[in-house]
Amino acid sequence: MPTEDTQELLLPRSRMANERLHALIPGGAHTYAKGDDQYPENLAPVISHGRGAHVWDVDGNRYIEYGSGLRSVSLGHAHPRVLEAVRRELDRGSNFVRPSIVEVEAAERFLATVPTAEMVKFAKNGSDATTAAVRLARAATGRPRVAICADHPFFSVDDWFIGTTPMSAGIPAATNELTVAFPYGDLAATEELLSRYQDEIACLILEPATQSEPPPGYLAGLRELADRHGCVLIFDEMITGFRWSEAGAQGMYGVVPDLSTFGKALGNGFAVSALAGRRELMEWGGLRHSGDRVFLLSTTHGAETHSLAAAMAVQTTYVEEGITARLHALGERLAAGVRDAAAGMGVGDHIVVRGRASNLVFATLDENGQPSQEYRTLFLRRLLAGGVLAPSFVVSSALSDADIDRTVDVVAQACAVYRKALDAADPTPWLAGRPVKPVFRRLV
Template sequence: MTKSFSNSVKANDRLCAAVPGGAHTYAKGEDQYPAEMAPVISHGLGAHVWDVDGNEYIEYGSGLRAVSLGHAHPRVLEAVRRELDRGTNFVRPSIIEVEAAERFLEAVPTADMVKFTKNGSDATTAAVKLARAVTGRPLVALCADHAFFSIDDWFIARTPMSAGIPDQIADLTVAFPYGDLAATEELLTRHEGQIACLILEPATQQDPPAGYLEGLRDLAHRHGAVLIFDETITGFRFSAAGAQGLYGVTPDLSSFGKALGNGFAVSALAGKRDLMERGGLRDERERVFLLSTTHGAETHALAAAVAVMDVYAEEGIVERLHAVGESLAAGVREVAASAGVEDHVVVRGRASNLVFATLDENLEPSQSYRTLFLRELILGGVIGPSFVVSAALTEEDIARTVDVVGQACVMYRKALDAGDPSPWTGGRPVKPVFRRYA
């Protein structure tokens, strides 16, 4: 399999010269891909993308889980084009703001009010600020087992990339383990009266333990804390109403994003009226400067969100995502077993939100083996940091992907037998996003 990446290499050099990190999201950086094999995308359609060298790929993890309907979805584009002709931003709210809000609250009936913004970090940070305001407490308790909540100081202070954040900020964030109510209760007791909120993704790779989310809600409320679900990923992927709709546990506040706009920039803070009104105009309590963004309600992004919600409701998109994911997972597991690497190339997660693990000879996560695997996929015309599916994937796409994965697994077996993947990595290994030095 021969591919040229010369134009992408040049484009990456230009990106790194002009843009810190060479991308506007660290997870899209060239360090996340094999050396000189980080395609720079020209365009996409459905579940396929093309790079600036003209290489075509079946794409997974579209837009870091944002493009769940596929690229250039006709109904979304039609709605956006229609709204663009009407103007994009005004000195007062557009009527589409209330239409989008009401449509969102239909899709997410566990919420009473919603406020739109541009990215998930804004929404989660607004939720944290609101929780601190209503409780009068300083500490934020976040789930230590979940990878990312916000670009803001309250979260980044606890990562290896905490440069520029005073230590005092890090001291205001504590952590609890997922699925362990006893440990969380111990944390709340140890910091009695100091923890404003518990924030977590309600589910990631596995379903939550039976009774866990209910128990966490009750525990938070018993200790006077606000429960926040980060549904940035799970919203409109686990169900239209997110994990809270799937598992039947309503948080006090929640953030939505990613799939809400099918790639257009729109996210949301949603929650109970008593809390959300603290950022409003019809409440007598001290006000919270909740969310106030010039571009938070751009009309074309809200039109995209309305179209996405309509497509989800009318076309059974959640069911489609699960069916496609189940087909892919079954195929990958079969070819991995055939190559004798089923314990090393592992598919995990809910069918609509699949990831893959690449394990070494000792069954430990390996960046070098991940590099080998990604390299073989890219050479075979498949790209993605995960196996997160879109509804645009066809049976032919899945069959082709499974075939490419099968070929990659054969190479993986060779590397395992040799005890060294480096002859098959093409250079330096891919890097973790959170690291102190480049």
């Protein structure tokens, strides 16, 4: 495990690997959220391998890992049931000139798990699925505008969304003008938006739930608004899928969207995503209708047999082993421990755990109660020093009670340093470098 003293936590091989990454890969990672700018300076471990809830860096340090694969590895790394399913398919070939029988089996399994949908099409990443949903909504309604929930951080790498972020370089203004925003939880503001752009908005797209529960009647109210204004309701279930319930937030709250998108936990780290929804809409991308054809999803690797086998194994494991309930139980234990540790060190108002138990994040607040990247840096440094890799507190089912207890101990040690920085009203002496940075920012 890394040493307790952050100043002695040296990652020479990781630093060299990060330099190689930046020399060859723009941003030094294939997802901006994994960039070394998200970690304290010179403390961005490069991973060698993982098993269960633990990962090892190239320097030989072991960490208890949270937020595994940006929430995609919810069963833990190298899960045996998933690997067994994948290995069975690898020996049989992975991609053919015609659909494999695995495609229909995976579709049947998915629609049995998410019975609110009638058809499904698989892809490799969440952005392809959400963009396909938007294209389908525009085709079905004949309308150009997309309404996104302003309070949700990410929907797609494609222009219709990225143009709304500070990283909008390279996206035409005319594209940006076609995307409008509505606030989460505010039906009146959403209705005003729909009325202002009467007959122009093709869809409302949002995460059905985030760090707090939907206000009573909110999702049902959105369903009614979408119906009344003739637009398509899209639930982005990339995070809520499986973590809220096996059928996602729509299965938990009983509100059925027209279209929904799934990914992340669906493959336990293997590349698979899904667009699902009402047959009437999904068939616009098919061959059994008489209207204009919609180029919905057409991906060479979208139906790789081993990824679909992984998805089927994940769904079976969730149902048979009660994984969603376990995620919630582990998250509740962790949240309670972290809150007690923070309160015990006098920083309970500054290190704040938020979110559903299966999807916990934390906020780091300064002496004035304002969000602080400097204090986040301090906190992350101390966690890393104690062998905890935690850009969030999102749990996997592979965590043990001992892992949770160890994490809470490390958090308590971090909180003691946090208290010293608050008393000094200056975290700088504990940063040992530049602060971590937000993902979405205009300048490097």
